Amino acid sequence: MPANTAAAATAATAAMFTRALRSDSRRLRPHLFRMMFAGLILGSLVVAHVESLSLGAPGLFFFSNILWLNLVLIVLAAVSFLSTAITEEKEEGTLGLLMMAGVSPLAMLLGKSSTRLFSTSLLLVVQFPFALMAIVLGGVTFTQIAAGYIALAAFLALSANIGLLTSVICRRSGNAGGVTLMVLIVALGGGYVLRPVVALLAVAEVRLLGLERQVSTVPQGWYRDSSAWFDDVSSTLPWVSVVAGWLDDYDQLSMVTRLEQIGGSGFSESLISRGVVWDLVVSMVLFGIAWWVFVPATRNALSGVPPRGPVTTSSVSSRRGWLGWLRRLLRPRWLAAGRTWRMAISWKEFHFTTGGVAWLLLKTVAYGVFLGISGWLLFDPVGGMPLRAWARMVLLGLLCFVGIEGGVYASRVFHDERKYRTLGVTLGFPIPAWRIVLEKLAGCGLGLLPALGWLLIGIQIDELVFWDLMADYRTWIAGLVYLVLVHLVLLLSLYVRWGALPLALAMLVIVVGCGYPLMWLPTVALGVVTESDEAMVMPSIYACSVAVAVLLGLIVLRLKVVASES
């Protein structure tokens, strides 16, 4: 790189870095967030001190919890904050302006990523002095604490660069966040995540080639501990043993393994592990790829036009020849939004938030395929996974899909309107705010029909599984907490520019974590007095109902403010 180019890149990076730092230091919210986090750590310290009366190594217990909490926060930051560095410029249409101003791709990548990395790493820095206090509580050494923070810092660098690469490649923040989350799940879970995938592929090959007699049937706990089965299959399918070996090696590098080692007693390993080096090397490689693909990936940046998704327009392509025929085939008129329904806002949400008829059909087929393939691969009445276990897996799997879809729609329903500045128009219609909210939810509810439909079919596999699930009071509590989560996501999406869903999840994890001891006592007391599971749900029903009512009130209040700002 010529000297003047390098100097220009450095100057541009420094300018962007300084601007971001100034803006960060002037805003109250980041400081409050860091203060809240430091307060949380301090609170955990007090709890650990109290628990030291009955616990062997309270310092280690406290420090181990802090490590895992940090890991969760880094993942959330990567999904919501670090993966939007470039996509938000694309969405706001300012990327072209920056490039016209002479900011080079390298300067932009360095400027945007380093500021966000710096902001996130401040979270680690503010808590370090508190973490050192764990030594006083006993059970943990300075080496352990230093090793823990070095590992977290390396993982933060890795997460930031995964986020940076996805934000360069993806056109929208939502997609970048989703891809980052999936990559991080694989990066963190390693063998835990990939081994079942390998097992499923192996089973598929066994079934397709008719090798059932040569290998033992799929064990019930195939996704947890299947090393014996892997050994058995490896003799027939050699590639399985090779891949399993790779996964074992990767597990040694994984952040999860490292944190388990650091959080254990008698830690005597070096400060910088192989995993730390791996994370840093991969970070640099990812940054290099982001730099390499920056220009081609951002060439057709967005111009602030919201996505229409697979919804076609009513106009028929007038192009003649095979190209016109292909266009008419791929974008048929029956996938158009058509005329507006009587419940106009539901029509809008169904077509432009959930993807309309095209996505409805696609999801119907995808969930059906999930049901069919899982049955074909796993259900084996002779020695393998029994019908009940398979039915339970299907039920829980589809419930998860419903939950994820619902969460995503909740995060988009107001966010997109805020982002594209249409919320003021929507709220100016002659419809009460509460009805707008309900119509929006109804429109999104239509998008959930495929998952709910297949759920009903899944229940028919073994109804007892469903009734068992319904009879369990924890199912109801989980459902209620989910209801609170959806409302919290709706509220947060009216405040934050991105990451309402992960932020709501983090807040809920913290609130439920802190509130659990408070709820546990009345729940158990009611259970003991009444000897009824139903009664045990009552405290949670009350708490969640109050939370939902408060959140709904806050949503309506916030909507009024947003309407006046438009």
Added chain:
Amino acid sequence: MTKLAGDVVGDVPGDVAPAVSVEGLSHSYSERRALRSVDLEIPRGRLHGLVGPNGAGKSTLLKILATLLETQSGLVNVLGMSVTEDALSIRRRLGYLPEDPAAYRQMTCFEMLDFCGAVHGRPLEQREVVIAAALETVGLSDRRDQVVGTLSRGLQRRLGVARVLIHDPDLLIFDEPAAGLDPRARIELMELMRDLCGLGKTVVISSHILAELGELCDSVTVLDRGRVRFHGTIDELPGGDGELGCYELRLLHDEEAIGEIVSVLDGVLDVVPLESGRAWRVVCRSSETDIASLLKTLVERGIIVVSFVREQNRLNEAFLSLTTRGVE
């Protein structure tokens, strides 16, 4: 203007009341007071202009009239209904086009208008005809199936006008409707407003283009720092006594230093460039300024004056005399 199909003209409660009636309206944003004891009344069927410098409180007033912003103090009635008690009824009979004509840019023009018509309760069979008429009115008939986001900003604004016409409102509120429009579209928009007014609708426009507003409006409100400085018909505008003069100065060559030369002369209040260094507006007090010596000064400096004409737009003069420079 094409009469929109399905228009309903009938006796609705409050039809005898003025279109807009505001008494003692004040509004604050944290520390800043946007409106201070505003009183005004706009009769029905008027084309009313709202003018004022940046930060005068125009958009705040329009948002309150459009029921998007809650009143903090004072009484506001729109079409005979209270904005605090009958917000939804007002919205059914009101069309508001904000400064940013944010539309549902992922939809096509037809889908967007169909959606807005449905939200306002127009029956399905009526909407097709109404949308065709509205698109024709704003000259977008050939863009019916084009995605809104792919239209230029000017065309999006035109579509915004079609959007507020779709439910045939009695009161139309436009915040800077001509911003981003080309001259032809601007003239057509002004004609459209006249036509709408001719149909018995009340139109309230906030705009910075005083020349057009002065010719178009029946009445006007001048706001400055949240206060009403003037409210009445164009004929009643102050500044007609000739005390404040607004002149258009045209030169043969570009002369960037003209402001420094002229502004030091007695009675000159302001010198602003109009198009380039060749055209300037000079605002001065007629009693204190000697026009002959002003021109002599220019000639002595070698500046060739092509024309020096007093502007006849009373709104310009009134605006300059009623409002103060800068924002609070």
